[in-house]
Amino acid sequence: MGTVGTSTDGIAGERRQLINVAYRLLGSVAEAEDAVQDAYARWYGLPRSRQEEILSPGAWLTTVTGRICLDLLGSARARRERYVGAWLPEPLPDRTEWDHAGGADPTGPADPADQIVLDESVAMAFLVVLESMTPAERVAFVLHDVFRYPFAEIAQVLGRTPAACKQLAASARRRVGAARAPVTATGRTDVVRRVKEAWETKDIAALVGLLDPAAVMTADGGGMVGTVLRPVEGGARIAQYMVAIADKAPGLELLERLVNGVPGLVAQRAGVVMTVASFDVSDGRVTRIWAVRNPEKLRPWVLAGR
Known part of the structure; x- marks a missing residue:
C-alpha cells in the first residue's frame, strides 16, 4: 500500500491517496477528511x-484509515435511518473550477475536495451502487478493484483471510453489474444540455x-430544505415535477457543470448553489437523476462558485 519514509514530508504526502480512498469508501468529503485526520492523529x-x-x-496509514472507514460504514445504517429522506453521496465540482475558487489560501493546505481524483469510480451512479454493498464488500472492492491493493493487505484491514x-x-463486483458501462462524454453532454434547455423552457413534452x-x-435534502422524500418514478411524473420546480423558483439559473x-x-439562485x-x-435517454439539495453537502460548490 505504498512505502514512504518516516519524515514529516513523506507521511504528509500520503494524505491525497488516503482522502481518495476514504471518499470512495464513505461517499462524504467531510467524513473522509475526519477519517484521514484520525489516522494521522493515531x-x-x-x-x-x-x-x-x-x-x-503509508501502508500503516492506509490500513488504519480503512479500518476507521469500516467502522463508520458499520454505523452508517443507523445514521441513515434517522436521516430525513433519501441519502446521496456528496457531489464534487470539477477540479478546474475548484482551482479558480477565490476564497482559498493558495499557501494553505488544500481542501480535501480538491484532492479527489475525478474518475469513473466517483461517478454518482457508481457511488450509489457502492451504497448497496455491505461494509466489508465495499472496502474489499474499492481497495482491490479501484486502487489495486493486494488481498493480503486488504485482509489486514478487514481482519479476514485473503481468500x-x-x-x-467478487460479490461486490456482481452488484456493480452494468453500473460502470461507459457512455461517451459527448453523448452524455448532449443529453444533459437538452434536458437543461427543456427544463428552462418548461417543455414537458421535450x-x-x-x-x-x-x-x-x-433527491437529498436532508430535512434542511424542501424536496421529495421518496424517489419519483416514471419519465412523465419526473418531467411534471421538474416543471413544477421551475414554476415555484423564479430566477433559478441552470448551469452545465x-x-x-x-x-x-x-x-443556482442569486449566485447561491441550490441543487x-x-x-x-x-441509449440517449436519462435513466436516473440524483439531485443533492442538502446545503451541508454543497459546501464545495459554494467555494467553487466564488
Whole structure:
C-alpha cells in the first residue's frame, strides 16, 4: 500500500491517496477528511520507537484509515435511518473550477475536495451502487478493484483471510453489474444540455422524450430544505415535477457543470448553489437523476462558485 519514509514530508504526502480512498469508501468529503485526520492523529500518537519499527508508514496509514472507514460504514445504517429522506453521496465540482475558487489560501493546505481524483469510480451512479454493498464488500472492492491493493493487505484491514476478501470483492463486483458501462462524454453532454434547455423552457413534452419511461429521480435534502422524500418514478411524473420546480423558483439559473467528473447541472439562485444534479444516461435517454439539495453537502460548490 505504498512505502514512504518516516519524515514529516513523506507521511504528509500520503494524505491525497488516503482522502481518495476514504471518499470512495464513505461517499462524504467531510467524513473522509475526519477519517484521514484520525489516522494521522493515531500515527503521531505512536512513540518514535514504534514509528521507526513500521517499514511502510503509508501502508500503516492506509490500513488504519480503512479500518476507521469500516467502522463508520458499520454505523452508517443507523445514521441513515434517522436521516430525513433519501441519502446521496456528496457531489464534487470539477477540479478546474475548484482551482479558480477565490476564497482559498493558495499557501494553505488544500481542501480535501480538491484532492479527489475525478474518475469513473466517483461517478454518482457508481457511488450509489457502492451504497448497496455491505461494509466489508465495499472496502474489499474499492481497495482491490479501484486502487489495486493486494488481498493480503486488504485482509489486514478487514481482519479476514485473503481468500475471504477475494470472495467479498467478487460479490461486490456482481452488484456493480452494468453500473460502470461507459457512455461517451459527448453523448452524455448532449443529453444533459437538452434536458437543461427543456427544463428552462418548461417543455414537458421535450422532457418526457428525454427521460426513459422507467426513469427514477432521487433527491437529498436532508430535512434542511424542501424536496421529495421518496424517489419519483416514471419519465412523465419526473418531467411534471421538474416543471413544477421551475414554476415555484423564479430566477433559478441552470448551469452545465461536471459533477463528480460527469456532465451534470447546477441550479443556482442569486449566485447561491441550490441543487446539484447528476444523470445516468443510456441509449440517449436519462435513466436516473440524483439531485443533492442538502446545503451541508454543497459546501464545495459554494467555494467553487466564488
